[in-house]
Amino acid sequence: MPLPEDFYDRVYAIVRQIPSGKVACYGDIARAVGAAGAARTVGYAMNASHGKDGIPAHRVVNRIGMLSGKAHFPGINAMEQMLEAEGVVIKNDQIQDFDRHHWDPVKELGIDLDDLGL
DNA sequence: ACCGTGACTGACG
DNA sequence: ACGTCAGCCACGG
Numbered sequence: 001m002p003l004p005e006d007f008y009d010r011v012y013a014i015v016r017q018i019p020s021g022k023v024a025c026y027g028d029i030a031r032a033v034g035a036a037g038a039a040r041t042v043g044y045a046m047n048a049s050h051g052k053d054g055i056p057a058h059r060v061v062n063r064i065g066m067l068s069g070k071a072h073f074p075g076i077n078a079m080e081q082m083l084e085a086e087g088v089v090i091k092n093d094q095i096q097d098f099d100r101h102h103w104d105p106v107k108e109l110g111i112d113l114d115d116l117g118l
Numbered sequence: 119a120c121c122g123t124g125a126c127t128g129a130c131g
Numbered sequence: 132a133c134g135t136c137a138g139c140c141a142c143g144g
Contacts, residue, residue: 007140007141007142008141008142025126026125026126026127027126027127030126030139030140035140035141036139037126037127037138037139037140038126038139038140038141039125039126039127039139039140040123040124040125040126040127040139040140040141041124041126041139041140041141041142042125042126042140042141043124043125043126044123044124044125044140044141044142045125045141045142046125047124047125048142057125060125061125062125062126062127063126063127063128067125068125068126069125070125071125072125120144121143121144122142122143122144123141123142123143123144124140124141124142126138126139126140127137127138127139128136128137128138128139129135129136129137129138130134130135130136130137131133131134131135131136
């Protein structure tokens with residue numbers, strides 16, 4: 001199994017691969033790590049990702065493209081600023097043209113759900 | 119080992 | 132179309 005064993009590490013492995021200027025949602029990541037339905041736990045994992053490097057937590061938003069995790073960043077505008085620096089337009093904590101920026105790890109990485117031991 | 123918690127989601131009224 | 136409700140799952144106390 002090329003995938004990390006710990007749940008958190010699996011989440012990080014996926015998040016690390018989100019391209020600049022793209023965003024993924026919690027539910028998709030949960031499925032990508034073989035824990036469909038554990039979207040909330042993914043957020044929990046992200047909360048623990050602070051301090052770790054190479055984890056673009058700001059590219060993870062909820063399913064409607066809202067910056068639900070902005071409050072957990074150092075500055076109240078940190079998340080928004082980082083995204084806009086990558087070309088993502090944000091208005092009122094909401095990503096504009098979310099569909100155009102949406103990046104589904106399961107689809108983009110060609111993850112085979114059967115390989116996750118489901 | 120049980121219980122509460124949360125950066126969520128889909129269903130329902 | 133929009134606000135509420137109730138499941139969901141891993142983690143820490």
